Amino acid sequence: MKSSPPVNINSSLLKKLKTKKIGLALGSGGTMGLAHIGVIRFLEEHGIPIHYVAGTSVGALVGALFAAGKKASELGEIVDKINWLAILRPNIFKFKGLVQHRGLQKILQQHLGTSNFEELLLPFTAVATDFNKGERVYFNSGPIIPAVLASSCIPVAFEPIKYKGKTYVDGFLTESVPIRAVRSMGADFVIAVDLIHSWRHLSFRASHIYTVAIKAILIASINAFSLSPEDNADIIIAPKFGYFTFLGRASKKASIKKGYDAAKNAFLQL
Numbered sequence: 001m002k003s004s005p006p007v008n009i010n011s012s013l014l015k016k017l018k019t020k021k022i023g024l025a026l027g028s029g030g031t032m033g034l035a036h037i038g039v040i041r042f043l044e045e046h047g048i049p050i051h052y053v054a055g056t057s058v059g060a061l062v063g064a065l066f067a068a069g070k071k072a073s074e075l076g077e078i079v080d081k082i083n084w085l086a087i088l089r090p091n092i093f094k095f096k097g098l099v100q101h102r103g104l105q106k107i108l109q110q111h112l113g114t115s116n117f118e119e120l121l122l123p124f125t126a127v128a129t130d131f132n133k134g135e136r137v138y139f140n141s142g143p144i145i146p147a148v149l150a151s152s153c154i155p156v157a158f159e160p161i162k163y164k165g166k167t168y169v170d171g172f173l174t175e176s177v178p179i180r181a182v183r184s185m186g187a188d189f190v191i192a193v194d195l196i197h198s199w200r201h202l203s204f205r206a207s208h209i210y211t212v213a214i215k216a217i218l219i220a221s222i223n224a225f226s227l228s229p230e231d232n233a234d235i236i237i238a239p240k241f242g243y244f245t246f247l248g249r250a251s252k253k254a255s256i257k258k259g260y261d262a263a264k265n266a267f268l269q270l
Contacts, residue, residue, distance in 0.1 A: 017048060017189065020189035023049045023185060025178045025195075026062055030058060034257060038255070038259025040259075043073055043191070050066075050191075052122065052124075052186060053066060053125075055148075055151065056181075057172045060179075064112060071112070104152065105145060105149060117140050124144075129172075130166060131169045137150075137168065146267070155169050179233050193237045193238075197238050199267060216233050237259070
């Protein structure tokens, strides 16, 4: 997507932002998480600095790369070159998850350029869920890749991650939009990207057991993981998806554009 002319953001808001420590909270949302790239592009084009980053699930994948110094254009190139069918290989010999972790692990190893949280250009937190306790866990030190894999480990789809003697699954189950996580890092102004709300309007025909199962999960997720009063972001960017996105080139570009447009609309309304 080509750069767009900067929009006229409220001058008093821009002045205020220059005095703040801004945190970016990138929420879960599966393939719709490509919208995060569009949000990042908008922030870059308008000179809005980010001081802290937190991510849940796909938000952790994008957030880790962003915290490592990847610009929106680089993130778009990475996504465009990924062969998702090759990466999401069936987990034939194990029965705790349908898909192997090795594909996502390879992407992170190839593009992160660093191995520990402490080496990132921006402070970063990945949100995962302790599978045994059912509690949220914030990873922000030590090796990055196990933490990001744990954060994005969708139950059933992926086998739970075992790390340092504990078992972890997707952070979506305990903090779908990591607003509290980025506040805990020191952010006093939070820009949050919430993809969950748009799932309410996704359209599926009940023509196959898989579509029935996915829609049922989405309905339960919307009701269980809506933002609470504690999730007091200063700006909530909510891209609108009326369909379940897939991973063809056109869908990727459309998802990124939805993120950009949602960011523009959110800032224009302030």
